[in-house]
Amino acid sequence: MSSATRCRLCTREALTRVTYARMWLCQEHYREFIASKVERTIRRYELLRPGERLLVAVSGGKDSAALLHVMAGLRERLGVELVAFHIDLGIGDYSAKSKEAAERLAKGLGIELIVFDLRREIGLGVPELFRRLRRAPCSVCGLVKRYIMNAAAVEIGATLATAHNADDIATYIIKNFLIQEPLALHKMVPKLEGVKDLAAAKVRPLYEVYEREALLYSLSNSLPFVTEECPLAPSRGLDASIKRFLENLEEEHPGFTLSFLRRYVRTAGASASPGVKGGKVAPCRACGLISSEGLCSFCRVTERVLGAPGGSRVRDCIKAQLQRVTR
Ligand code: SF4
Ligand code: ZN
Ligand code: ZN
Numbered sequence: 001m002s003s004a005t006r007c008r009l010c011t012r013e014a015l016t017r018v019t020y021a022r023m024w025l026c027q028e029h030y031r032e033f034i035a036s037k038v039e040r041t042i043r044r045y046e047l048l049r050p051g052e053r054l055l056v057a058v059s060g061g062k063d064s065a066a067l068l069h070v071m072a073g074l075r076e077r078l079g080v081e082l083v084a085f086h087i088d089l090g091i092g093d094y095s096a097k098s099k100e101a102a103e104r105l106a107k108g109l110g111i112e113l114i115v116f117d118l119r120r121e122i123g124l125g126v127p128e129l130f131r132r133l134r135r136a137p138c139s140v141c142g143l144v145k146r147y148i149m150n151a152a153a154v155e156i157g158a159t160l161a162t163a164h165n166a167d168d169i170a171t172y173i174i175k176n177f178l179i180q181e182p183l184a185l186h187k188m189v190p191k192l193e194g195v196k197d198l199a200a201a202k203v204r205p206l207y208e209v210y211e212r213e214a215l216l217y218s219l220s221n222s223l224p225f226v227t228e229e230c231p232l233a234p235s236r237g238l239d240a241s242i243k244r245f246l247e248n249l250e251e252e253h254p255g256f257t258l259s260f261l262r263r264y265v266r267t268a269g270a271s272a273s274p275g276v277k278g279g280k281v282a283p284c285r286a287c288g289l290i291s292s293e294g295l296c297s298f299c300r301v302t303e304r305v306l307g308a309p310g311g312s313r314v315r316d317c318i319k320a321q322l323q324r325v326t327r
Contacts, residue, residue, distance in 0.1 A: 016216060020255030027220050034217045038070045038205050042078065045190040045270040047203040048159065050079030055158040055200070057149050058084045058105065058113065060098025063163035065105050065223040066214040067206055071161065072109045083325055084113040085152050087145055090125015097226045104224040114321055116148055121317045122302065122310050126232065132305045137232035140301070147298035147311070151289060152318050153200030156325055160202045167211040169204065170257045171242045173264055178238070188264070191271035198283055198290040199274045208258055287311025 005014040007026035014024035018033065025033055042048055056071060058064045068084055075082050086102040089095050099115060106113035119125040124132075130140040153160040164172075169188050176185040194201035206214060218225055234240075249256045274281065274290060283289065284296035286309035291297075295309055302310030 015220060020258065030220060031217065034066070034209060034213060035070050035073055037208055038067075039074055039077070041190065041207050042074075042203075042205055045207070045265070047191050047205060048078055048080055052079075053081045053083065053156060053158040054161050054203075055149070055153045055156065056082060056084050056111075056161045057145075057163065058086045058102045059163070060086065060101040060226045061163075062218040062223075062225045062227075063165050063168075063206060063211070063214045065101070065225040066209070066217045066221075067161065067163040068105060068109060068111065069218070069221055069223055071205065072111060082111050083156065083158065084111050085149065086113060086115045087148050088115060088117040088119070089141060089144070090117075090119035091127060091230060091232060094226070094228065094230050095125070097228070101224045101226050108224070112325055114152065114325065116152070116314075116318065116321070118144065118148075121314060122306065124305065129301070129305060130232075133301055136234075138234065141232070143297055143301065147289070147296070148314060148318070150200055151287075151311075151315050152322065153202075154197065154289065155315070155318050155322050158200060159194070160200045161205055162202065163206055163214070164204045165206045165209050165211045165214050166257050166261060167243060167246060169207060170246055170260055171239055173261075174242050174246075175238055178242075186268050187272055189268050189270055189272050190265065193271055193273050195274055195281060195290060197288070198281065202274075207261065210257065284309075284311060287315055289315070 005024050006012065007014050007029055008023040009029045010026060012026035012028070015027045015030050017024045048054065054071065056064070056068050058068055071082055084102070084106045086099060088099050102115070103113060126137060126141045126144065129144065130137040133140055149160055173185065173188045176188070190204050190207045192202040246257055280292050282291055282293055284291035284299055286295055286299040289296055289311060295303065296311060298314075299309030299311040302308075
């Protein structure tokens, strides 16, 4: 007769085995394990200081659900104030469900959520934008998200926290090495420094949390998140191949990704300055946020599709929405 496997730290039935740490953990100790991993990352890499305001980007997916939940549990110990931020990208049913999940999550945790509705504010969602620009959906979407999140964090003087997990980060590093993008290669550190009034500091508290750990954490805490994939996500691509390669490595060498990331940080440093292509940083002449020269990328692409740079309009909408948070 087989008996259930027990947690290494108590007598309860185990939820999962953390292979690289060689231990079985029950639900409660698994949650503690993930939360203390995030806290260690924040302290080790000095991601946050007491008194800081943190704008947490919440997409409606499992990673940001885990991030917001962990940070809600740590905010008092770390002495930080949390505000959640969601962008409705206008990608049909997928965006509607994502927004609903983000709202339920923030409400359940008692955290203020700001929603920026792209179609309402600039008249176009991601599907119309990428078609008019004739660019890949994710490249346009990434640019729009980065711009809006940065604008919001600058507006309320916050550090921006994103939910990139260890697999995402290792994938980006390997991809940028393979395609020889040295500038991007050095940006996958736990923290990007801010530039006063131009760019918010950006932190990645899930730097050492695997994708499957964020999923199990969200499931075991019954957090609301969307399970379906974005319909615009590419079905095949370099990223997916690298992720499969990393998964195989992990199976044969548990913990490989984490030691790879630690070695990377030892070489690249724990933080980097934001920099833009070409290395020069200057205010965008239309919206005033970070740019290399002339117009920032967001103002350039919106000028092409809307006839005028859209950055200032976005900043005004965000300012109006965020007034209640800063009051
Ligand atoms: Fe945007 Fe691409 Fe992610 Fe869809 S898959 S939300 S288009 S970045
Ligand atoms: Zn236990
Ligand atoms: Zn601009």
